[in-house]
Amino acid sequence: MGRPRLRILITNDDGINAKGLELLARVSRRVGHVDVVAPDREQSGASHSLTLTRPLRPVQRDDGAYYVDGTPTDCVLLALGTLLRERPDFVLSGVNHGPNMGEDVLYSGTVAAAMEGLSLGIPGVAISLAGADVNLLQTHEQWLQRLVARIVGVASFPRDTLLNVNIPPVPGDEIRGIRTTTLGNRVYSESLVKTEDPWGRTVYWIGGGQISWSGREDCDFRVVQEGYISVTPLHIDLTNYRLLEEVRGWKLGQ
Secondary structure (H helix, E strand, O other): OOOOOOEEEOOOOOOOOOOOOOHHHHHHOOEEEEEEEEHHHHHHHHOOOOOOOOOOEEOOOOOEEEEEEOOOHHHHHHHHHHHHOOOOOOEEEEEEEEEHHHHHHOOOHHHHHHHHHHHOOOOOOEEOOOHHHHOHHHHHHHHHHHHHHHHOOOOOOOOOOOOEEEEOOHHHHHHHHHEEEEOOOOEHHHHHHOOOOOOOEEEEOOOOEEEEEEHHHOOOOHHHOOOOOEEEEEEOOOHHHHHHHHHHHHOOOO
């Protein structure tokens, strides 16, 4: 008997009709069986939130894909808990329409979907285009196919690890290669916009403003800025092990 065919769950936070989702599903079908379960609308910034105050309604399209009136995490939870007949080998999330670098991974629905797969014992990969021009996605098909094939072909994928991938916002023929990176640091300024609704009441928009970056030479934003695809290994454990003994020395329990 031959090796069982690889099974891949595809999801995102930009919604079921996003160009990035379509591209990721297409290249993934060349290396395995693909199931798609994604939000019915954009869920950017949803992070790892779950919908707990109302029921969820998954709907299956004629092509077999499901869309869900919930968050990216909801989608993965439903997919693994009830919608899929067989457990996937990987959860691939994206391709996100915008970057997910530095602290953005804490807010990202794209990264959270991959992390939910990881929390349920399935390797996760979050993939983002680090720019606003989604038309560039079609020029990255060969790079994306090569990357997906190599990742899912790893003989022993590390446990408790997900990969956060960012593709530079340049045409595919200008990409210089792939580099393994650390997370950078980003700071938003002037990201709150005060305005009024039609009734004269004060409201605020979150978003926009200016972004400044810093980090090591091998961090994600520097590598993307240089025209390389950034691959950052992440894990769920947020413990600062270097501070364990110092905090124990505070004798908080006494």
